[in-house]
Amino acid sequence: MPKEFEIIDYFRKNSHITGEHLIKGPGDDMAVMKVGGEELLITADTLLEGVHFDLSTATLEQVGYKAMACSLSDCAAMCSSPIGAIGCTSFPTYLTMAQIEQLHSGVQKAARKYNCPIIGGDVTSWDNPLAISITMFSVMKNGRKPVYRSGAVVGDRIMVTGKLGGSIKGRHLTFEPRIKESELIYDNSDLHSMMDISDGLAGDLRHICKESEVSAILDHALIPYSDEVSTNNDPVSNALSDGEDFELLFTVSENDSVNLLKEWPYTNVSLTVIGEIIPQVNGPEIFIKKNNEKLLFTGTGWEHLTK
């Protein structure tokens, strides 16, 4: 079995991805189409039992909520407003109606809270584990334009919402998509680039650097880590690499970063400057300053560069 990124890479290079309605295909948090002169944004996420959730530690209601929240987080990452979703669910035949109702109640909890109705889908069943795919649509409101990963420029401050790492302890099932936070950031800054953190801060920041043709340097002392990260090791290393934070990662000018921090109204969600966008030398690279060292992120860990 090839790795998922190899499959995606093959798909992107060998597909018919064109058409009069297409604005942006694969490669960002959401694809963008033009419909009736308006931008329609689309994302999809699949949750698989035994891979993305475990029914011995997660309730079915949490699974339903998470399926919606992952896609809502993508909407936030583009600064878009969700308008509807399609659900494709493959139920294991052993599930009872009461269990299916629990899953549904989690989906509906998110649908109501974020005003994003499930408007259709497909229900199937089989003698295999639960699979749920949500495809979600959003539009740009109040004259906003989609915020891509590709707009970071040298000198930008790198910022994150919330505290990172340790999501696996439970937050990955209950997190709040940062929709209102992303709208506030958009409306109070010139937002250059943004994405949500789903695969870990360091790896995801590299997506921004790759699409923007820049590099980035983080400050180890500034990385906000959650109370849930392991205290046995360096908690920042968890904050840098743990997946499923679903926080916003974005870049703005230094001035805008100062203003955003000054005006930030949310007391239960932190906002932090964690580093800076720097010129690219050898392709998109992620560095970190730790004490007096500068380390390079290799994809699987950190390599010493200078003392």
Add this chain to the structure above:
Amino acid sequence: MPKEFEIIDYFRKNSHITGEHLIKGPGDDMAVMKVGGEELLITADTLLEGVHFDLSTATLEQVGYKAMACSLSDCAAMCSSPIGAIGCTSFPTYLTMAQIEQLHSGVQKAARKYNCPIIGGDVTSWDNPLAISITMFSVMKNGRKPVYRSGAVVGDRIMVTGKLGGSIKGRHLTFEPRIKESELIYDNSDLHSMMDISDGLAGDLRHICKESEVSAILDHALIPYSDEVSTNNDPVSNALSDGEDFELLFTVSENDSVNLLKEWPYTNVSLTVIGEIIPQVNGPEIFIKKNNEKLLFTGTGWEHLTK
């Protein structure tokens, strides 16, 4: 495990299905939203290994093609033009890159032929069978309006494209979605109601009758059956009940039915009048005239009414 229709019924009755962009939620071949003043239609289909295809009799290329073709058939059923699709695929970990490429080539064959690019999606893997969900978007072109199941009126002629039954012998993997046929029918008649036949003619016609608050009577002698139906039994009974024909089922006035038959340009796809819409007495009922008998469709078979 409850039946799929019970689950769907529960979902429809217990969901937040509203919003300023929503025009039509679950219950037709596609949901309809309003985006930028234009109608955006959306459908989704999941194909599961061991349920909807069997890799001992279907190639992976055929599975990829079928996944797209099922949704393209829904676009045809609404008289809409596909503009893009999202693919969520859960790969069994034993698959090789060469096998994944075969699946992809089938998807792309349909994408190119019907100008419907896959613009995004999600790739996941697990130690379970293959699952593929396609969510497809379409728009109304040339001033057309979506054709629903709910517009049939008493006196309408019931018509079908193609020949029915026996799709399981192979046609369900290779069928051509009736997109150009549906556009031609729309442009040359006042099309009252339409859907595609996916669960069998008799059961699907009941959806039109239910949504339109009418009943229907078919003529046994007129039902076009495919060469692939079993010749051991009554071939018409297969044509009435076999699934996955993916032909168009629609109703128009008697005049329009005559004109459509006269002007029908396709020699490789038949067009047939098979019955008539009649007033509803005891809810939506499907009758069939066979010799001098009138039979009632019960959902699982046919019940004698009059001699």
